[in-house]
Amino acid sequence: MSAPLAQRLRPQTIDDIVGQRHLLGEGKPLRNIILSGELPNMVFYGPSGVGKTTLASIIAKTTDRHLVKLNGTTASTSDIKDVVAKLNTFIAPNGILLYLDEIQYFNKKQQQTLLEYIENGDITLIASTTENPYFYIYNAILSRSTVFEFKHVTAEDVIPAIKRAFAFMESERQEKYDIEDGVYEYISTACGGDVRKAINAVELCVLSSPAKDGICKISLEKAQELTQHSAMRYDREGDEHYDIISAYQKSMRGSDPDAALHYLARLLEAGDLVSACRRLMVCACEDVGLAYPQIIPIVKAAIDAANMLGLPEARIPLADAVVLVATSPKSTSAYDGINAAMADVQRGRSGPVPRQLQNVHFDGEDNPNKGQFYLYPHSYKNHWVQQQYLPDALKDTVYYEYGDNRNERIAKEYWDKVKGNNK
16 A cells, blocks of 8 residues: 555655745745754644644755654654664664654653753754643753744645646656646645645646546546545644634634634634634623623523524524624723722722621621611612712722713713712
8 A cells, every 4th residue: 555645755855845934945044954964852843734744754864864753652662762772783873863753742750751862972863843832842842942933834835736636646657747737736726734634635637637548637626526625724622723713702802704704614613612612701791891781691592592593594693693793883891890999999999898788687786786687779869878888998999981982982971960060
């Protein structure tokens, strides 16, 4: 059984790698480090399919190091010991380059096992991860390594790799391909910057389009059938998940309905209805709030409708609610107020509930000041009367400041008038 096309076409030199010009272009830092032959320990951070593993293999060849590949999902401490056993043998006379893929799955003890050897230079570590290394990699490893961030490859950068893949298949299979206009562009866009997926899509297009009279027609329709869901980079436990939901909420907060709909679409395409609904409800309460308080039950109703309908119809009430939140006036006055109040409570700033607000208690003979003394607001003009509500220790504290939107301005004017007239 032959290897996948992406494996057979794996680049052999730095210049063959698609994208990453910010690291590997002429005069760029990582390229210069590799060409110097003196390798530091490195961490490659970025999405899958952008060249991290490929570059590690090229580095091993360029620097004449013995390359050992381990994957954090399957490797164990004993595998690391096996690597160490190869040191100073004819197998690795120039040292070992250890490529540890998905290092985030190595626990702290496993990562610590590497420290002694990467510190003295016996092993040069290239660790790769799709997660933020500053959250998932042990600090002692990070302090001895240089982090390089690999970025998504643009659709424009992927097109040459797609053309090379078709040419390779033509040569390998002794066929001629009639490729319809738009196929290159569609595959490059639909694969979302994942070069591996793009090349594998080429292979699928070829294998599913039998040749007639020595000519294989690759249609745009066929490419669309085979790559329609490949653009979704989404892992509900990974950084991409949190990036998308963060962008979703910030777009609504920033009053950009177009961006908010885009990120809603990405959440729904990934089937993540829960995150779409939860962040929408949070945004309605936190970011719109008292500027348009009626929005809260409206959004709640839209979310209930979405959950009742399920996907794909759920997109309709959610889109209505997302656009409403994005285009509504904004206020964080209540949000800021509760945060300030909770901060005081957490710092221990509180005190007994004022006597007049307590539940009615029996006054013993030792209480010289009997009675609760609560003033019932509805018995007074405008349903308000001056009395103390906060504990004594917080008597003059202000948590809520009226916002500058129309709703809160009207409320402020009303209460300024009422309270002023009753003082």
